[in-house]
Amino acid sequence: MTKPTKTELGKYKAILERQLSSLRGDVGSMRDEALRASDQDASVDHLADQGTDNYDQGFMLGLIENEEETIKLIEEAIDRIDGHGDWDYGVCPMCQEEIEAAKKPKDGKKAKPAKAVDAWIPKARLEYLPWARYCVRHQESEERSRESA
Numbered sequence: 001m002t003k004p005t006k007t008e009l010g011k012y013k014a015i016l017e018r019q020l021s022s023l024r025g026d027v028g029s030m031r032d033e034a035l036r037a038s039d040q041d042a043s044v045d046h047l048a049d050q051g052t053d054n055y056d057q058g059f060m061l062g063l064i065e066n067e068e069e070t071i072k073l074i075e076e077a078i079d080r081i082d083g084h085g086d087w088d089y090g091v092c093p094m095c096q097e098e099i100e101a102a103k104k105p106k107d108g109k110k111a112k113p114a115k116a117v118d119a120w121i122p123k124a125r126l127e128y129l130p131w132a133r134y135c136v137r138h139q140e141s142e143e144r145s146r147e148s149a
Helices: 006-039 047-081 093-103 123-128 136-148
Strands: none
Touching: 006 047, 093 136
């Protein structure tokens, strides 16, 4: 795995911008739909219908929240491509931390040679998920820690 080339960065940025545009339109439509449902007459003929409407609205709001999180990740990825992010686009910050930690000597002793850790996210992963923040290994650990929290 290597650093993405300028051509690849341009390709990823174009993909991210298209996805961002699409998601913003989807979120706007879903938000309008959820608000329209809440503006409807509260005197529903049957309590079951009212329950269904409430469930649908809650479900739609959950979808909106997920899409907004993805929008944030895409915006951060575009910032990293433009050189304005907290780290370079395509780098797994957790792998980078591991590499840096391996370079630092502990207790004044000479540092051990670092294991072959590559901080670059595989291009196949970026092709599939261009807003990926982490490599697969660290993404899985992030998700596990979120589930246990």
